[in-house]
Amino acid sequence: MAIDGSPLPAATVVDLVKRYPKSAVNAVDGLSFAVEAGEVFGLLGPNGAGKTTTVGVLTTRVRPTSGSASVSGVDVTRDPVRARSQFAVVPQRNNLDRSLSIRNNLIFHAAYHGVPARERAARADELLDQFGLLERASGKPDFFSGGQAQRVMIARALMHEPRVLFLDEPTTGLDPAARLFVWDRLRELERRGVTLVLTTHDMDEAAALATRVGIMDRGRLLALDTPTALIRSLPGRSTVELATDAGGRGTDGFLAALGELPDVERVERLHPSDEDPSADAGETGLRVRLYVSGDAPLLVAPAASLLAREGRALTDVKLGTPTLEDVFIDLTGRSLR
Amino acid sequence: MTTTTDAEGIEPTSPGRAFRAVLWRDVYVTGGELPVFLAQVILQPLFLLFVFGKVLGTLGYTTRDYADLLFPGLLALTAVITGMQTLAFPLVAEFGWTKEIEDRLLAPMPTGLVAAEKVVFATLRSLVATLMMIPIGLVVLDSIPWDWGNFGLFAATVVLGAVLGSSLGLVLGTLVPPARINILFSLVFTPLLFTGASQYPWPSLERIRWFQVLTALNPMTYVSEGLRAALVPSVPHIRPWICLVVLVAAIAGLLSVGIRGFYRRALD
Numbered sequence: 001m002a003i004d005g006s007p008l009p010a011a012t013v014v015d016l017v018k019r020y021p022k023s024a025v026n027a028v029d030g031l032s033f034a035v036e037a038g039e040v041f042g043l044l045g046p047n048g049a050g051k052t053t054t055v056g057v058l059t060t061r062v063r064p065t066s067g068s069a070s071v072s073g074v075d076v077t078r079d080p081v082r083a084r085s086q087f088a089v090v091p092q093r094n095n096l097d098r099s100l101s102i103r104n105n106l107i108f109h110a111a112y113h114g115v116p117a118r119e120r121a122a123r124a125d126e127l128l129d130q131f132g133l134l135e136r137a138s139g140k141p142d143f144f145s146g147g148q149a150q151r152v153m154i155a156r157a158l159m160h161e162p163r164v165l166f167l168d169e170p171t172t173g174l175d176p177a178a179r180l181f182v183w184d185r186l187r188e189l190e191r192r193g194v195t196l197v198l199t200t201h202d203m204d205e206a207a208a209l210a211t212r213v214g215i216m217d218r219g220r221l222l223a224l225d226t227p228t229a230l231i232r233s234l235p236g237r238s239t240v241e242l243a244t245d246a247g248g249r250g251t252d253g254f255l256a257a258l259g260e261l262p263d264v265e266r267v268e269r270l271h272p273s274d275e276d277p278s279a280d281a282g283e284t285g286l287r288v289r290l291y292v293s294g295d296a297p298l299l300v301a302p303a304a305s306l307l308a309r310e311g312r313a314l315t316d317v318k319l320g321t322p323t324l325e326d327v328f329i330d331l332t333g334r335s336l337r
Numbered sequence: 338m339t340t341t342t343d344a345e346g347i348e349p350t351s352p353g354r355a356f357r358a359v360l361w362r363d364v365y366v367t368g369g370e371l372p373v374f375l376a377q378v379i380l381q382p383l384f385l386l387f388v389f390g391k392v393l394g395t396l397g398y399t400t401r402d403y404a405d406l407l408f409p410g411l412l413a414l415t416a417v418i419t420g421m422q423t424l425a426f427p428l429v430a431e432f433g434w435t436k437e438i439e440d441r442l443l444a445p446m447p448t449g450l451v452a453a454e455k456v457v458f459a460t461l462r463s464l465v466a467t468l469m470m471i472p473i474g475l476v477v478l479d480s481i482p483w484d485w486g487n488f489g490l491f492a493a494t495v496v497l498g499a500v501l502g503s504s505l506g507l508v509l510g511t512l513v514p515p516a517r518i519n520i521l522f523s524l525v526f527t528p529l530l531f532t533g534a535s536q537y538p539w540p541s542l543e544r545i546r547w548f549q550v551l552t553a554l555n556p557m558t559y560v561s562e563g564l565r566a567a568l569v570p571s572v573p574h575i576r577p578w579i580c581l582v583v584l585v586a587a588i589a590g591l592l593s594v595g596i597r598g599f600y601r602r603a604l605d
Contacts, residue, residue: 053605081447095440114351
């Protein structure tokens with residue numbers, strides 16, 4: 001909420017519920033959050049978490065079942081026309097106008113939004129240049145790769161100088177170079193003061209770009225904070241992941257024994273399907289993550305000897321610092337994928 | 338929350354401006370593919386006119402009178418079918434797989450206006466195609482029936498026919514799922530083509546009563562009959578005022594279903 005003197009939130013969602021016809025569950029289930037002007041807000045969650053639906057409501061394409069949403073102070077259900085001039089959308093899949101050249105995609109978009117004719121061409125050329133598209137400006141979008149189409153769609157979105165830019169999975173399916181290019185452009189926009197709201201199921205993307213991350217699952221917001229604060233909320237400073245083969249005695253006792261090791265703050269059992277659906281750990285094969293307050297490498301030897309005592313063989317060890325993925329696992333018990 | 342001072346500072350774009358820009362987009366795209374447009378809209382009525390009006394007449398199977406009553410029927414056919422085709426096929430694709438309509442749905446204008454633009458543009462395209470049939474008729478048939486005294490009725494019926502076709506296109510374009518686009522051709526297009534009284538005057542169907550009833554259900558019949566009343570008044574026809582009333586009612590009905598369908602496809 002806006003405090004005296006501060007600008008209005010760029011986007012707000014209050015008690016938002018969306019249930020699609022013929023669906024047994026709510027796609028969005030009582031969601032509330034506010035995006036501050038100028039920030040990069042990431043909605044992180046697995047596919048089906050309700051991220052795209054939330055953005056759909058904010059961008060006037062999905063009618064909420066209940067609750068409200070507004071962009072730059074304009075209620076999107078009550079005044080969708082006015083709301084539409086506040087934001088722009090970069091959708092998940094290519095929706096460029098195939099009958100128009102790249103340049104005309106930009107120019108007509110500006111015309112729809114009432115940008116005066118004399119400004120359209122200059123602005124289009126500037127953006128085409130900025131996005132490395134000048135050479136292909138007269139081409140039709142049909143012949144564009146996913147990365148190029150994505151660049152065109154971001155450039156198009158900027159033609160009417162929106163206050164808030166919504167990006168739905170902006171780099172899904174892009175090769176690493178294209179992805180970095182898009183990230184760079186988004187960081188530039190952030191510097192220019194454009195508010196960005198992006199959805200992603202990629203924790204790296206959320207961590208790399210977002211000032212604040214809302215973690216969503218099954219239509220609900222589970223946590224909302226800066227990436228650093230979210231990670232800091234986890235127990236421990238680092239993690240050790242251990243995999244063992246089948247064998248040994250009861251699992252519960254083994255997990256408890258791991259928890260007794262020095263510096264271990266928490267033991268989490270990972271389900272094989274979470275990590276890699278194709279991996280078959282067998283009936284008693286086990287993967288656990290230990291959150292450690294001290295140095296993780298020092299824990300490997302005691303853990304290995306504990307395993308040996310339990311009659312299990314160590315098959316894999318991974319050391320790491322917690323990531324947003326761990327935050328998600330901590331909140332839901334499942335991995336993001 | 339503070340007052341909406343920020344929101345008040347926003348200069349809303351006028352929906353009329355957005356509407357004109359979206360209409361200009363369609364005109365611009367058509368301009369870029371003019372030969373395709375002409376082939377698409379003119380070939381079919383041209384061949385019908387040539388075979389039924391000229392070839393069969395020259396071979397002695399039909400009379401000059403038949404060519405005269407066929408011509409207004411083919412104008413009706415062109416008006417309705419062009420409007421329908423212009424709207425339905427691209428709309429199914431735009432909602433179904435290209436998604437390219439999304440950028441226009443996000444323009445600062447009411448969603449209903451995007452649908453209205455579709456109808457206006459399809460109507461314009463249909464009017465161009467229909468009026469082009471006049472010189473074509475002059476070339477193929479040497480002369481065409483014409484009566485300046487009934488020009489008002491002629492103009493009103495052509496415009497209503499074009500709007501009727503476009504409204505029908507809006508209904509079909511929002512109703513037909515993309516995977517079933519073939520249905521448009523086989524189950525809608527062909528029956529529409531032959532039950533619209535374009536190749537025969539409706540009152541003469543008295544001898545085939547069931548077919549007469551069936552054709553009375555096709556709103557295109559009233560376009561054909563209205564144009565016959567205007568161009569060949571001596572041929573028995575449905576009374577013009579009935580034609581106009583039925584057409585206005587059919588358009589109102591189709592538009593209300595079509596716009597509702599459009600909203601359903603545009604918003605989740």
